[in-house]
Amino acid sequence: MADPDGWQPDACAVVGIGTTEYSKASGVSPTALAARAAIAAAQDAGIDVRDIDGIVRSDYDEASAAAVADTLGIDDLAYWSQVGAGGAAPAAMVGQAVAAVRSGLARTVLVFRALNGRSGRRLGKGVPAAAAVGGSSSYLELFAPYGMTSPGQFFAMVARRHMTEYGLTPETLAEIALVCRRRANANPAAQMHERELDRDSYFDSRMIADPLRVFDFCLETDGAAAVLVTSAERARDLRQPPALIRSVAQATAPRLGPGQMYPVLMSDSLTELSSTRVAKRLYARAGLVPADVDVAQLYDCFTITTYLQLADYGFCAPEDAVDFVASGALDLGGALPINTAGGQLSEAYIHGMNHVVEAVRQIRGTSTSQVAGARVSLVTSAPPPGGSALLLVAS
Amino acid sequence: MSAAEPGWGLTPVADDPETAGLFAAAAAGRLVAQRCRSCGAWQQPPRPRCRTCLGDDLGWADLPGEGSVHTWTVVEHQISPSFPAPYTVVLVDVVPEPGAAPLRFLGHLDGRPALRVGDPVRVVFREHGGVHLPDWVPADAD
Numbered sequence: 001m002a003d004p005d006g007w008q009p010d011a012c013a014v015v016g017i018g019t020t021e022y023s024k025a026s027g028v029s030p031t032a033l034a035a036r037a038a039i040a041a042a043q044d045a046g047i048d049v050r051d052i053d054g055i056v057r058s059d060y061d062e063a064s065a066a067a068v069a070d071t072l073g074i075d076d077l078a079y080w081s082q083v084g085a086g087g088a089a090p091a092a093m094v095g096q097a098v099a100a101v102r103s104g105l106a107r108t109v110l111v112f113r114a115l116n117g118r119s120g121r122r123l124g125k126g127v128p129a130a131a132a133v134g135g136s137s138s139y140l141e142l143f144a145p146y147g148m149t150s151p152g153q154f155f156a157m158v159a160r161r162h163m164t165e166y167g168l169t170p171e172t173l174a175e176i177a178l179v180c181r182r183r184a185n186a187n188p189a190a191q192m193h194e195r196e197l198d199r200d201s202y203f204d205s206r207m208i209a210d211p212l213r214v215f216d217f218c219l220e221t222d223g224a225a226a227v228l229v230t231s232a233e234r235a236r237d238l239r240q241p242p243a244l245i246r247s248v249a250q251a252t253a254p255r256l257g258p259g260q261m262y263p264v265l266m267s268d269s270l271t272e273l274s275s276t277r278v279a280k281r282l283y284a285r286a287g288l289v290p291a292d293v294d295v296a297q298l299y300d301c302f303t304i305t306t307y308l309q310l311a312d313y314g315f316c317a318p319e320d321a322v323d324f325v326a327s328g329a330l331d332l333g334g335a336l337p338i339n340t341a342g343g344q345l346s347e348a349y350i351h352g353m354n355h356v357v358e359a360v361r362q363i364r365g366t367s368t369s370q371v372a373g374a375r376v377s378l379v380t381s382a383p384p385p386g387g388s389a390l391l392l393v394a395s
Numbered sequence: 396m397s398a399a400e401p402g403w404g405l406t407p408v409a410d411d412p413e414t415a416g417l418f419a420a421a422a423a424g425r426l427v428a429q430r431c432r433s434c435g436a437w438q439q440p441p442r443p444r445c446r447t448c449l450g451d452d453l454g455w456a457d458l459p460g461e462g463s464v465h466t467w468t469v470v471e472h473q474i475s476p477s478f479p480a481p482y483t484v485v486l487v488d489v490v491p492e493p494g495a496a497p498l499r500f501l502g503h504l505d506g507r508p509a510l511r512v513g514d515p516v517r518v519v520f521r522e523h524g525g526v527h528l529p530d531w532v533p534a535d536a537d
Contacts, residue, residue, distance in 0.1 A: 125474060127405075132524065135408030139440055142414060145407045145528055146501040147470060147478040156468035157486055164466070164512045210469035210507075258413075263440050265486055266499040270466065 007285040012098045013235035013242035014392065016045025016228035017357045022191050022348035025119040026222035031063040034114035035071040037226035045228050046239030047108060050074055052228070054106025056093045058351060059084030062121070063114045079106035083388075085260050086123075087301050087344075088274075089113075090352040091381040092388035095248035097229035107230060113353035114224035122220055126150030139259035152217055152302060154261060154384075156209035159304040161270045163211065166318055170211060172325045173303040174202045176338075177215045177345060179330045180300060184342025187368040191219055192346040216303040218344035225353040227360065232395075243363040243377070243392040247285035251277035252386040264384040273383035275312035282389045283314070290314035293391075294374040295362045296336055297355035299382050300343040309380055310336075313389075332369055340369040352381045356390065363394050404503075405477045406524030413441050416455045422527040426518045428491060428498050430456040437491045439498035458498070460518040462487040462531065465499060469507050481507050487516055487531050502531030 018040025020026070020033050042049035049072050055065040057080070065080035079100045083089040090113065097109035117123065127133055127140055127149040134141025148154065162168040181197040184190035197215060205213045235242035253267060253274040264273070283289060290313060298313075300306040307325065310316055315336050316324035329335040341347045341358040348354055359377040361367040379390040409418035420427040429441035432454050436447035444451045465486045473480035483504040488497035502516065515534035520527055 127475070130405075132406045132408045132526075134414075135411040137411065137413060139414065141407035141409065141411060142417070142440055143501055145405045145523060146484055146503040146530070147403070147475070147482055148484045148501055149405075149475050149478065153468050153470055153484060157466045157484070160468060161466040161512075206472065207469075208472040210471060212468075214472075258440065258442060265501075266439050268496065 007247060008102065009246050009286060010244040010393065011232055012101050012229055012245045013232045014094070014227045014245065014360050015230055015235045015238045015240060015242055016041035016047060017226070017360050018042070018044055019189070019225045019354065019357055020223045022189060022221050022223040024222060026116055030061060030114040030116055030120070030224070031067045031071055033222070033224035034063040034068045034112045034226065037112055037114065037224035038068065038072055038110050041110070041226045041228045044240060047228065052108050052110045053077060054079035054097065054100045054109035056080070056096045056109060056111045057082045058086065058089045058093065058113050060086045060351065061114060068112065079109065085385065086382070087299055087352050088382035088385070088387050090356050090388070091248060091379050091390035092250045094227065094229060094245065094356060094390050095250065095388065098245055098248060101229060101231055109229045110226060111229060112224060112226035113351050115351065116222045117349050118220040118222050120222070124150055124152060124217070124220065137258060139263050143262040148262060151261065152212055153209045154265065155302040155304050156212045157265060158270050158308070159211050162304065162308065165271055167322055168307065169322060172307060172322050173216055174199060175325050176300070176303040176306050176330065177202055180339045180343040180345040183340050183369045184346035187341050187347060190342040190347040191221060192342060212302060212304065218301045218349045219346070221348040221350060223348055223350055225350045225357045227356055241364055242395050243360045244395050246288065246391040246393045247282050248388065248390050249278050249281035249285060250386060250388040251281055253384060261385055271308070273308065273312065274385065274387040275309050275380065275383040278380070278387045278389045279313045282391060286391045288376060288391060292376050293336065293378045294376050295340060295371040296338050296378040297340070297343070297359050297380070298338050299352050299355065299380045300339055300345045301382070303345065305383065306338065309383065312383070313378070313380065332371070337369070337371050340367050340371065355379045359390070359392050363392050403478050403482070404523040406526050407528060409526040413443060416441065418526055418528060420455055421520050421529050424520055426458045426460055426529050427455040428458055429453055437495060437498055456491070458489050458491050461534065462489040462500065462516050462518070464510055464512055464514040464516060466512065467510050483508055483510070485510065485516070485531060500529060500531065504532070508533065
């Protein structure tokens, strides 16, 4: 087994998964949503929720570790940490849980993301209007004054550059949107479960930030998703077949840049992002190659985000990505079925934590779009500015 | 062009320690980027230290006022009252000296101008809320 830097494959497992309803208006706080998902995950695992002794949260979350522990009646939380930024976090958050378990800092770690992404803070609204924007090392002062105020506009620029460098076409982005929608149509929990989408509707839809249309954008969701991580040894005695954590990796982009996302526009290349490095580290730790991956949950805040990871994670050469998508590879039955619950584009926008939940379902054989015999399940979390990824395997 | 353009824009915070020099230079009609006085490396965005030699003796050096379009987006869906749609945000490559890697700047264009990657643009300076900042227009614009 590859072990280049002391990583121990299969030492920990995801033993419980839980989600809330995905809605436009939850009517409750993110802390309440986090608690619901945590209780569901504990019930799924067959663990008393009060036995959770560690919590990993996202830096974007409004629910604090302390508030969630308090709500769950956890009297003595032994470990808490957070990872960011935003969509780059979920796989890395699982990595933090592994680190805690392996080092003895905690035994049972809750990893969650909870948000009122539609009724509360809408991330797509971007930079809030203020007397003056930026400062405090945010670097927004170099971007927002020109009208670069929202993540979709950032990714639109990346997409436009891919069109020039690699011949990306709107057809490619449409195919990604349609594949995710078909998976959502099969998933009763998906927000877009009953909303079919065809190619004509995609191309008739509103342009938001050219070349990205409304269906290239993720949903806005109120909801939460959570997983429980413990040692593989303990996992054997729990209720569910464990999803073993074969490897986790984080990486930054070359010349990462300060601030959060927008300064990536000033890095050397808009088409060489962190995911190339994440993938290299992830596969080396796992002792696996891209062809071993049976099913992938590729982060999809926008269709372009998913597209640019195809080459970065080694599924095709950059110049072949358009043809790879056109071949039907991403569909069920294709070479690389993706986003099998519908993804952020069509299931729900839980900042990628629902991708972790779905990857576990694929290992258990319980997805609503199950890949037959899936044994290696990939989750990715954002490329820019840094990113992370997770490989789960069946025991 | 230096007059304020009413109707759109946001005023940048112009006194952040890392970026203040860009705005101060723009007020004097200069386009600058951060440059290390020790090793000569350029860096954009500006940072607290030189990423190349780790020195902290950083200054601002003049750039040519010409660049080229790296990429762009036409914003059709308005999300900020400060920016009526449609408008175009352009990302501009500026080569600080022959052989050096390009440095990037943002620019704002009204409407949906016909653009291609590589199109030449030139710097202009505008003022918003008392802050001067560099912006870009097609090289052949009036």
